[in-house]
Structure formats: C-alpha cells, structure tokens
Amino acid sequence: MTLETALIRKDVGGGGSLIMSSQAYAIPPIAAGQCQVWWATTTAVPPGLVRLLDAGERERLSRLYREEDRALFLMAHALTRIVLSAHLEMDPRAIRFSNICRYCGAQHGKPQIDPPSALDFSISHSGQRAVVAVAPGAIVGVDVECVTPLWDDSALLSMMLSNSEKLIVDGFQGRARDEALFRYWTRKEAILKATGHGLAVSPASITVSSPCQAPALLVWTAEMPGEAAFLYDLDAGPGHVASLATLDAELNISEHHANDILAKS
Ligand SMILES: CC(C)(COP(=O)(O)OP(=O)(O)OC[C@H]1O[C@@H](n2cnc3c(N)ncnc32)[C@H](O)[C@@H]1OP(=O)(O)O)[C@@H](O)C(=O)NCCC(=O)NCCS
Numbered sequence: 001m002t003l004e005t006a007l008i009r010k011d012v013g014g015g016g017s018l019i020m021s022s023q024a025y026a027i028p029p030i031a032a033g034q035c036q037v038w039w040a041t042t043t044a045v046p047p048g049l050v051r052l053l054d055a056g057e058r059e060r061l062s063r064l065y066r067e068e069d070r071a072l073f074l075m076a077h078a079l080t081r082i083v084l085s086a087h088l089e090m091d092p093r094a095i096r097f098s099n100i101c102r103y104c105g106a107q108h109g110k111p112q113i114d115p116p117s118a119l120d121f122s123i124s125h126s127g128q129r130a131v132v133a134v135a136p137g138a139i140v141g142v143d144v145e146c147v148t149p150l151w152d153d154s155a156l157l158s159m160m161l162s163n164s165e166k167l168i169v170d171g172f173q174g175r176a177r178d179e180a181l182f183r184y185w186t187r188k189e190a191i192l193k194a195t196g197h198g199l200a201v202s203p204a205s206i207t208v209s210s211p212c213q214a215p216a217l218l219v220w221t222a223e224m225p226g227e228a229a230f231l232y233d234l235d236a237g238p239g240h241v242a243s244l245a246t247l248d249a250e251l252n253i254s255e256h257h258a259n260d261i262l263a264k265s
C-alpha cells in the first residue's frame with residue numbers, strides 16, 4: 001500500500017479518535033517473502049517527530065543525555081511507527097509494543113507489535129544511522145554500527161570472535177581491520193537480535209562467514225540448536241556497516257531512504 005492520505009480519521013480502542021497525518025508517506029506495499037529496510041540519517045531530525053512516540057518512549061528519550069543519542073532514538077522510533085503504520089493501516093501513535101523475552105519472560109526481549117501481528121520488525125541505531133527492518137511472516141534482526149577504531153580491547157575481541165575469526169581479522173590492517181571487525185559484529189548481532197537473545201549470548205560462541213565471503217551463519221552455539229538463519233549485508237553508507245538476519249526462509253530485501261518521509265512527518 002502506498003499511503004497517500006489526506007487526513008484520515010481512525011477510531012482506536014478506548015474511545016479516542018486519533019488523526020493520521022496528511023503527509024504522503026511513500027511506503028510501498030510489502031508481501032510475504034519480502035523485507036523492507038528503512039534508513040534514516042541524523043543530518044536533520046525534525047523535533048516534531050516526538051509527538052509520534054508513546055509515553056514510555058518519551059520517558060526513555062528524556063533520559064538520554066547526549067544530543068546525538070536523543071536524535072538517533074527519536075529517529076529510530078518515529079521511523080518504526082511510520083513504517084509499521086503504513087503496513088498495518090493504523091495511526092502510528094496507536095501502535096503498541098511488548099518486549100517479553102521468549103526464553104525467560106522478562107522485559108528485555110525482542111520488541112514486538114502488541115497484540116501479536118504477522119509483521120515482524122527490528123530496530124538498530126549507531127553513529128549517524130537509524131534503521132528499521134520489517135517483514136511479514138518472518139522473524140528479522142538488524143544491526144548497524146558506526147566503524148570506529150576501538151578494537152584493541154582484547155576482552156571485547158574475545159567476547160566477540162572465536163580464535164579462528166581473530167586470526168582472519170589479524171590478516172587485515174588499519175581501516176580494513178576495523179571494517180572486518182564490525183562486519184563480524186553486525187552479522188552476529190543481527191542473528192542474536194532476530195532470536196531475541198541479544199548479547200546475553202556471547203557472539204564468540206557462534207561462527208559466521210569471514211567478511212570477504214558471502215554472509216552466512218556457519219555454526220550455532222549450543223544454546224540455540226536447530227534454528228535456521230539467513231544473513232545479508234546491507235548498504236549503510238560511508239563509515240557504517242550493517243547486516244540483517246532472518247530465522248525463517250530467504251527473503252527478498254529492498255533498502256529505502258526515509259529522510260524525506262521523516263521531514264514531512
Ligand atoms: C539486543 C541488544 C544486543 C541491542 O544492542 P545495542 O547495541 O544497544 O543496539 P542496537 O541499536 O543495534 O539495537 C537496539 C534496539 O534493539 C532492540 N532490542 C532490544 N532488546 C532486544 C532483544 N532482546 N532482541 C532483539 N532486539 C532487541 C530494541 O528495538 C532496541 O532499540 P531501543 O533501545 O531504541 O529501544 C542489547 O539490547 C541486548 O543485548 N539486550 C539484552 C537482551 C537480553 O538480556 N537477553 C536475555 C535473554 S534471556
């Protein structure tokens with residue numbers, strides 16, 4: 001569906017009447033087997049986006065100290081609501097989320113639409129990028145990282161890479177080494193975000209293909225036996241790397257830029 005709404009009124013539960021904005025959201029329709037990846041950059045973050053967030057999101061936003069972090073959080077969450085609202089055909093402000101962990105029941109799990117929907121999504125933000133991936137009927141995880149030269153921390157490297165992966169990374173020098181590390185990182189974190197484990201599972205305990213090879217999960221950790229995963233590298237633009245994982249079947253991925261949509265929102 002392309003949402004080119006002229007002021008649509010929608011009644012929501014609880015008796016309130018919310019008004020969907022009149023902007024033209026150029027969000028193409030999505031079908032099973034497809035995944036849309038929506039990118040935004042922090043070059044200009046319209047402050048009015050805050051009106052799309054719910055009370056919990058606004059509270060989290062208010063607790064962020066750095067302006068860059070506030071911009072990323074605001075962009076990521078407003079973008080998520082706008083993209084989901086187009087596919088769910090509902091007011092972006094009326095969408096509710098839950099984050100119950102499917103492993104232990106605590107509130108640190110993969111965010112999901114509440115009540116449950118066939119549409120899955122995943123959010124990531126880093127550096128000057130916010131990204132949201134959406135897919136109907138498939139579980140997805142996305143991760144973007146700003147490439148910075150901070151990888152001489154041996155404890156961090158051991159948490160992230162197996163010994164064989166460390167040897168591969170040591171074959172790169174300088175900026176290429178940083179990019180290789182972050183490629184490993186995003187491939188692994190995308191998988192762990194799709195499963196909902198996050199960094200509760202050591203990324204070093206799963207093995208993915210080397211940065212010069214096509215993205216693939218090679219070995220699962222014993223904590224997650226039997227799950228299939230498909231990996232994709234995304235185009236995050238200069239200075240950033242990003243990857244996407246899905247747990248179900250291969251997906252047809254399309255990447256889109258959302259700055260214009262956010263500017264009109
Ligand atoms: C998931 C996790 C790796 C995200 O890491 P990050 O480096 O901060 O950053 P990203 O920007 O890539 O992703 C952040 C987004 O991931 C999503 N997210 C949070 N927890 C998640 C989880 N368990 N699984 C998948 N996605 C998650 C949220 O949308 C979050 O956005 P928000 O913080 O703006 O709300 C990290 O939050 C984590 O490890 N959480 C702990 C999970 C946990 O305790 N699991 C225990 C299982 S028993």
Ligand SMILES: [Zn+2]
Pocket residue numbers: 101102103104105106108
């Ligand atoms: Zn848990």
